[in-house]
Amino acid sequence: MTALEEFRTKARAWLDENCPQSIKGPGGVPVGGKKLAVKDVDAKRWLDLCAGKGYTVPMWPKQYGGAGLSKDEYLILLEEMRRINARSPLQGMGIGLIGPTLNEFGTADQKQRHLPPIARGEIRWCQGYSEPNAGSDLASLQTRAVAKEDNFIINGQKIWTSGADRSDWMFCLARTDPNAPNHEGISLLLLDMDQPRVTTRPIRLISGDSPFCETFFDNTIARKDDLVGPKNRSWAIGKRLLQHERSGIRILMGGAVKPARLENPFLQLIKTYGADSALTNQIISYRWSGVSRDGLENLDRWLGQMKIRPAC
Numbered sequence: 315m316t317a318l319e320e321f322r323t324k325a326r327a328w329l330d331e332n333c334p335q336s337i338k339g340p341g342g343v344p345v346g347g348k349k350l351a352v353k354d355v356d357a358k359r360w361l362d363l364c365a366g367k368g369y370t371v372p373m374w375p376k377q378y379g380g381a382g383l384s385k386d387e388y389l390i391l392l393e394e395m396r397r398i399n400a401r402s403p404l405q406g407m408g409i410g411l412i413g414p415t416l417n418e419f420g421t422a423d424q425k426q427r428h429l430p431p432i433a434r435g436e437i438r439w440c441q442g443y444s445e446p447n448a449g450s451d452l453a454s455l456q457t458r459a460v461a462k463e464d465n466f467i468i469n470g471q472k473i474w475t476s477g478a479d480r481s482d483w484m485f486c487l488a489r490t491d492p493n494a495p496n497h498e499g500i501s502l503l504l505l506d507m508d509q510p511r512v513t514t515r516p517i518r519l520i521s522g523d524s525p526f527c528e529t530f531f532d533n534t535i536a537r538k539d540d541l542v543g544p545k546n547r548s549w550a551i552g553k554r555l556l557q558h559e560r561s562g563i564r565i566l567m568g569g570a571v572k573p574a575r576l577e578n579p580f581l582q583l584i585k586t587y588g589a590d591s592a593l594t595n596q597i598i599s600y601r602w603s604g605v606s607r608d609g610l611e612n613l614d615r616w617l618g619q620m621k622i623r624p625a626c
């Protein structure tokens with residue numbers, strides 16, 4: 315038996331022994347953090363068991379809460395999870411975005427302080443990138459961070475901060491040199507959201523949901539030892555984090571359950587939104603304008619996630 319075959323046998327046995335029945339199939343996946351308790355007992359048990367085994371972040375080093383798996387071992391683990399249709403134990407920006415970035419660029423101290431709590435699902439992170447006048451043109455961001463003694467003092471505003479009101483920590487791009495060219499005066503800072511100098515204001519969507527916030531900094535503090543990479547030179551690291559966001563690593567880690575393909579997307583849309591609804595007509599007109607079947611399914615899934623089930 316090769317080492318990989320042996321790994322598969324052990325992983326399969328562990329999953330068969332430990333994965334609760336209710337975790338096999340579609341359902342919720344915890345995002346972690348101190349502010350939202352995981353109410354589902356099985357999901358909590360699955361999270362804790364996987365965290366103990368290093369399976370919330372299988373490829374991270376063991377010392378930071380991972381299982382230290384090679385890429386091949388990780389793919390086998392995913393195959394074995396798919397075999398029993400097991401859901402991921404944990405999802406979110408901690409394991410998907412800032413965790414991999416700290417693994418690559420963080421100091422030893424940053425890794426030791428931040429990675430194990432992420433792996434255990436104890437801390438939820440949010441992303442402080444977009445600003446009212448810095449969206450696609452992110453490098454024009456104006457939030458200022460000024461070094462003072464052991465800290466950076468941050469002032470400014472972010473927008474579209476997903477889950478900011480339910481997050482414990484933020485990774486934040488701020489301008490630390492206003493005189494440098496746009497891309498060269500930016501630093502990536504980690505800050506505790508539980509301080510009086512941070513205010514979050516949920517943005518209410520027409521669905522009634524508030525998945526994002528405006529976030530305001532009023533002399534907010536980030537410790538100097540929570541600067542990721544060199545001061546004024548964090549732009550490349552901030553972009554690297556966005557690669558993790560785009561690359562699908564989050565999808566790999568965020569759910570082993572195979573997405574259900576719609577039998578007939580048109581029929582599904584009509585069933586969900588009604589044959590005469592403005593939304594159905596609009597989506598079907600997108601279809602005729604060249605959106606692929608996958609695009610249509612993604613749109614439908616997205617609308618579902620945003621809880622847009624209107625009677626329109």
Ligand SMILES: Cc1cc2nc3c(=O)[nH]c(=O)nc-3n(C[C@H](O)[C@H](O)[C@H](O)COP(=O)(O)OP(=O)(O)OC[C@H]3O[C@@H](n4cnc5c(N)ncnc54)[C@H](O)[C@@H]3O)c2cc1C
Nearest residue numbers: 440441442443444445446448449450451473474475476526
């Ligand atoms: C579901 C969701 C979750 C998000 N969560 C977060 C989060 O947690 N944290 C965070 O920081 N941000 C978040 N964002 C914000 C997202 O990153 C922004 O939408 C993005 O930065 C775009 O900015 P904007 O909305 O201001 O659009 P704009 O930059 O104003 O762009 C508007 C439109 O103009 C187009 N456009 C812009 N510039 C040009 C140009 N030069 N030439 C031609 N066309 C152009 C764009 O393609 C777009 O269609 C989230 C967004 C979504 C949709």
